[in-house]
Amino acid sequence: MAHNDDAYGRMMWDFHRGIPAEEIAEREDGYITSGTSSAYFNPYCDWSPHQRESMNYVRGRILDIGCGPGRHAIYLQEEGFDVLGIDTSPLAIKVAKERGLKKARVLSITQISFRIGQFDTILMMGNNFGLFGNLKRARWLLRKMRNMTSADARIIAESADPYSTTRKAHLDYHKLNRERGKFSCQLKIRIRYEHYIGAWFEYLKVSRKEMAFILKGTGWQISRFIPEVGSVYVAVIEKI
Secondary structure (H helix, E strand, C coil): CCHHHCHHHHHHHHHHCCCCCEEEEEECCCCEEEEECHHHHCCHHHCCHHHHHHHHHCCCCEEEECCCCCHHHHHHHHCCCCEEEEECCHHHHHHHHHCCCCCEEECCHHHCCHHHCCEEEEEECCCHHHHHCCHHHHHHHHHHHHHCEEEEEEEEEEEECHHHCCCHHHHHHHHHHHHCCCCCCEEEEEEEECCEECCCEEEECCCHHHHHHHHCCCCEEEEEEEEEECCEEEEEEEEC
16 A cells, blocks of 8 residues: 555554544545544443444454454453454554554455464454445455354454435435445445545445345354444354
């Protein structure tokens, strides 16, 4: 990743250094959202109830996909778990290491394999089920995850049900996606921060029913849903 492409990492780096930093997400249709970076650094006591409860289902050796500055990985490490955090952002990984995460690597979700080890839990918090991107890639990656996890492994994944919205801009985008043969909320977005601009990438938000459809035939199934906060929910996914 080129220096100027790591908008997300630069934002994390600045916030870590005490500089106020706001995330800007740009959708392919020009829709813009923004938010503070503070949530990426919140301690356990400030997490949402469903996020805290989800940690009860973690076990064994953990792979934290899209770990960012290490919010979940560092907490679990402090609880005595062996955790490897991965992220595509070099600066986010640098921040995670500075904050105390012992095992952290610059690695994309598409690069995971048994070569980085065997895991008992794959963590995809912070809406990181979205990193699957699309149906084809999701099923390919889920099968890879099956081959690099223990017999009783779990995926703990957070997503957001997109169908509670009433905003016309979102409903129009959902309609456009369906016309293109995609999931309603199969996003193409990029992150911007100051003059830094990240690369475009696919990001997926799904309902519970859509998540179950994605898992079909991959060797994984949903064990339970942890009660949501608003449209956000966590699924505990077990190996069949």
